Amino acid sequence: MTHLICIICPKGCHLNVDEQNGYAVTGNGCPRGAEYGKKELTNPTRVLTSTVKIKGGLHRRCPVKTDRAIPKGLMFDAMKLLNGVELSAPVRRGDVVLADLLGTGANLVVTKSM
Amino acid sequence: MKQYDVVVIGAGPAGLAAACEAYQNGAGKILVVERDKEPGGILNQCIHNGFGLHYFKEELTGPEYAGRFIEMLNNTNAELMLDTMVLAVTEDRKISMINPRDGYFTVQAGAVVLAMGCRERTRGAIGIPGTRPAGVFTAGAAQRYVNIEGYMVGKKVVILGSGDIGLIMARRMTLEGAKVAACVELMPYSNGLNRNIVQCLNDYGIPLYLSHTITEIRGKRRVEGVVVSRVDGGGKPVPGTERFFDCDTVLLSVGLIPENELSRSAGIALDPRTKGPVVYENMETSIPGIFASGNVVHVHDLVDFVTAESQRAGAAAADFCRRKEQPGGEPAVAIESGENVGCTVPQHIRPDRIDQYAEVFFRVGRVFSNSEIEVASGGRVLSVFKREHMAPGEMERIVIPKKFLENASGGAVTVSAKEAKEN
Structure with a gap:
């Protein structure tokens, strides 16, 4: 039995995950908590949010995110990849910066129109 | 004009x-x-x-x-x-x-x-002793430098305060290549959301020191380190518990x-x-x-x-x-804070101006498990709201029906929080 705090939403439910029992989750306030509890112990993932360089915008950095969660272990590899990116304004919220980031199926997208 | x-x-x-x-x-x-x-x-x-x-x-x-x-x-x-x-x-x-x-x-x-x-509250607002070197930032100022201006503010960081901005910056600095040595919190609990402790500190192995504070900042031109001490129940540093952290940057997340x-x-x-x-x-x-x-x-x-x-x-x-x-001069009911309840917002409600019920927001004074929020007027309990968990870091919301406000005695109701009765 592993005790986890759900990070799906700001509520922060206290979950108990039973590894012996098919990762059955208790203490979750919604179905997404059950999914999180199981995934956190089998294949933990996170959405990555960061910035990349941009030329010609109001500021020097443009915020970006992965459009879905990627494996936790790939965070620093992804950050390295972002260091090499440079955008030119204008960009629109939702524009794809890098498709299929590190083979995860997640796209890196712009989160602010600049 | x-x-x-x-x-x-x-x-x-x-x-x-x-x-x-x-x-x-x-x-x-x-x-x-x-x-x-x-x-x-x-x-x-x-x-x-x-x-x-x-x-x-x-x-x-x-x-x-x-x-x-x-x-x-x-x-x-x-x-x-x-x-x-x-x-x-x-x-x-x-x-x-x-x-x-x-x-x-x-x-x-x-x-x-x-x-x-x-x-943000600053170093001056909390009066940390020590020298006055460069490298002490509020967490939000550092966030602006990193995320908008594109400057890294330091390489080895200690964060004072475990509010959400501090926690978010612990992760952000780590992702950008800095080493976050510690997050130090004066209170025995964090004021940040639980999810942020998990995904910003635990994910990256950053230790959280509860009931600790920075008692000295060292460094001449640039921060060279901080002394961290444990504090007692009254928030006072305990002599003999000092430990030194080598760092070049201090981020403050000590309230807004x-x-x-x-x-x-x-x-x-x-x-x-x-x-x-x-x-x-x-x-x-x-x-x-x-x-x-x-x-x-x-x-x-x-x-x-x-x-x-x-x-x-x-x-x-x-x-x-x-x-x-x-319109004007409608009677207003004062929403008063009772035991364990910080200030409510709104502080006054005009029953004539609301439809069915009014929302009231507040923070509790300490951490509660299995507790009750009680709304009372003139010694009479009007309603009770059950909560499994409450903490000062999380704003509480209750709704008070209009009819309770119309019948409030003395033009006031009191909101208080306490442990739930065993039953």
């Missing part, structure tokens, strides 16, 4: 929502004044996700949340004046401001919404203060507990026609609630300038 129906001061999440809602409620000429060069306020630098779960039912980053409201505002006829600083607001709703294009000028507003937000210089000089009554204006159920301040919402009133945990509160203020502002004759 230029005339507007509604003038909103600040184009952060509070101002944007208030202006959109004023438009929806029929305000004709709306002006939004913003001192920055772009709208969106602090959301622009909050590039992490977790915003909008209540309002948009999806998880957005700060810039995405702001972007949606900026688009909504662009679809109204509201005028957005950027790079403009408001200098004064008067009781009769004249607003003086200044910018590089028009110089100094004054406009007349039918109604005003104050949405100036809050600012509503920014109310304009409110104060306008003569608006402020609440010393929230440090924001005293407000009625529709976010009206002590001066009729001047409303306030968002972090300028009380510091929120979630932007979604800032939006909801600001929509109420915007709608009420539109309503105020539509009426030729203002």
Whole structure:
């Protein structure tokens, strides 16, 4: 039995995950908590949010995110990849910066129109 | 003098929502004044996700949340004046401001919404002993440098305070290649959201020292390290528990203060507990026609609630300038804070002005498990709300039915929190 705090939403439910029992989750306030509890112990993932360089915008950095969660272990590899990116304004919220980031199926997208 | 129906001061999440809602409620000429060069306020630098779960039912980053409201505002006829600083607001709703294009000028507003937000407490506010080297930042200032300006603020970091901004910056600095040696919290619990402790500290193996504080900052030109000590129950450092952390940067996440210089000089009554204006159920301040919402009133945990509160203020502002004759003198019920309850918002409710029930927000004074929130009047308990968990870091919300307020004895109800009775 592993005790986890759900990070799906700001509520922060206290979950108990039973590894012996098919990762059955208790203490979750919604179905997404059950999914999180199981995934956190089998294949933990996170959405990555960061910035990349941009030329010609109001500021020097443009915020970006992965459009879905990627494996936790790939965070620093992804950050390295972002260091090499440079955008030119204008960009629109939702524009794809890098498709299929590190083979995860997640796209890196712009989160602010600049 | 230029005339507007509604003038909103600040184009952060509070101002944007208030202006959109004023438009929806029929305000004709709306002006939004913003001192920055772009709208969106602090959301622009909050590039992490977790915003909008209540309002948009999806998880957005700060810039995405702001972007949606900026688009909504662009679809109204509201005028957005950027790079403009408001200098004064008067009781009769004249607003003086200044910018590089028009110089100094004054406009007349039918109604005003104050949405100036809050600012961070600094090293001076908490008086950390030691030298005065470079490398001590508020967490939000560091966030702006890193996320917007593109500067790294340091390589080895100690964070004082475990509020959400501190936690978010612990992860952010780590991802950008810095080593975060520790997050130090004076209280025996964190004021941040649990999810942020998990995904910002635990994910990266950053230790959290509860009941500890920085007792000395060392360094001549640049921070060279900090001394951290354990504190006793009264928050005093315990001699002999000192330990040294080698670092070049200290980030402070030690609380936010509503920014109310304009409110104060306008003569608006402020609440010393929230440090924001005293407000009625529709976010009206002590001066009729001047409303306030968002972090300028009380510091929120979630932007979604800032939006909801600001929509109420915007709608009420539109309503105020539509009426030729203002109602007034309706009886108001005082919402008083009882045991373990910090200040409530609103502080006063006019039962005649609400439909079915009124929402009341507050923070509790300590951590509770299995507890009750009690609403009482004249020694009689009106209603009880059960809670499995409460903490000072999480704002509580209750709804009080109109009929309870109409029958409140002595014109007041008291909200208090305590452990649940065994039954």
